[in-house]
Ligand SMILES: CC(=O)N[C@H]1[C@@H](OP(=O)(O)OP(=O)(O)OC[C@H]2O[C@@H](n3ccc(=O)[nH]c3=O)[C@H](O)[C@@H]2O)O[C@H](CO)[C@@H](O)[C@@H]1O
């Protein structure tokens with residue numbers, strides 16, 4: 001397993017650019033299934049494992065795509081399957097977002113139950129409730145869900161028991177070409193919902209009210225491909241804001257949108273961090289001492305659950321005790337055990353964590369148990385004394401483009417140590433150019449490199 005190795009103690013300085021939002025691009029790529037004619041061209045697509053994965057899911061359904069740099073071209077005129085393969089769907093929860101568009105396009109869909117981070121049970125009852133209200137029949141069997149509709153989906157009034165982001169998105173997509181009008185009450189209000197609505201509307205849909213608790217979708221006959229640029233990733237931005245603050249740094253986060261990060265900015269300011277926003281980004285200047293603050297996660301516009309772990313790492317450096325309450329997911333404190341290995345004092349009781357700040361952290365061997373837990377461990381490591389080895393980094397690769405490269409550019413002492421398998425693969429690949437192997441690995445290779453015998457073949 002590869003690891004990220006961080007030697008703490010260097011303040012981050014400089015500018016970091018935020019990539020397109022993972023949580024916007026995934027539903028938008030899924031929505032491309034609705035384009036009966038013309039190509040969708042999506043800009044600012046981040047190079048993330050989740051993106052590769054959903055593109056593979058789309059390919060299995062018959063969507064032709066071409067990726068070049070941060071652009072993806074998709075042609076969904078001819079869909080060839082209503083079934084996404086288990087091995088792809090299980091990797092990522094967001095693959096379930098193809099259900100709404102497939103029901104709308106083909107009237108039939110079969111999907112395995114989705115995977116994703118183990119941060120809670122993450123049921124999908126609200127998605128299914130929406131589809132059923134629109135006339136779909138849902139069946140379960142052999143770990144998969146099958147939904148069918150006779151003819152077209154019908155517009156319906158749907159009240160969500162929970163303002164679920166995924167259910168709001170899935171229902172919006174299903175409703176875009178349904179017969180009649182769909183109303184989603186208690187809809188999620190996240191910026192990613194607005195981005196998806198803007199994309200659908202550009203395709204010819206009639207979605208009104210996105211960003212509020214009530215969304216109305218007047219079904220249209222068909223949608224066509226369009227160009228769209230994805231919004232910047234507010235969670236990636238927030239993570240670099242915390243990294244700047246925790247490391248005692250001064251960082252300009254280019255592309256960060258203040259309006260999307262209101263609660264994160266507010267909490268950092270309450271702690272005493274200087275935050276300056278302009279139209280192109282947000283500058284974070286660390287100041288000491290940091291004050292303890294309480295944080296409670298809530299659906300947007302409340303404090304994002306996807307920033308809770310990183311914020312907890314920062315609170316460990318505040319003077320006093322902070323209370324962190326996680327209300328969105330029931331199992332999102334898995335980073336606590338890992339932070340404790342670094343010397344943190346945190347007590348968890350149900351959905352509440354009591355964080356004692358001010359005692360300093362020391363480097364340790366820790367494991368990223370989920371995506372944001374991994375980000376929090378890297379933030380913590382930046383300010384810890386000594387070296388931290390973070391394993392489980394496939395989770396981090398789901399949501400952060402080149403996190404190591406970006407941190408290095410800001411002055412952090414961090415590198416990625418490849419796994420023995422990766423070293424072997426690299427060695428095999430580079431065997432025609434042996435000098436490149438040592439150049440690529442430098443002194444960063446794990447001990448196992450000494451056991452790798454490279455047999456160069458001369459070109
Ligand atoms: C790809 C993506 O956009 N992921 C985000 C999305 O996940 P996701 O869309 O899965 O999150 P939801 O908003 O659906 O989940 C919020 C809560 O509702 C519950 N729930 C959800 C659906 C349902 O049918 N029944 C039900 O009980 C979930 O278990 C969870 O406790 O929003 C979450 C909450 O902001 C973020 O943490 C994720 O990063």
Ligand SMILES: C=C(OP(=O)(O)O)C(=O)O
Nearest residue numbers: 093094116117306371372
């Ligand atoms: C929980 C997250 O993602 P997902 O919903 O894709 O698991 C996240 O982005 O923090």
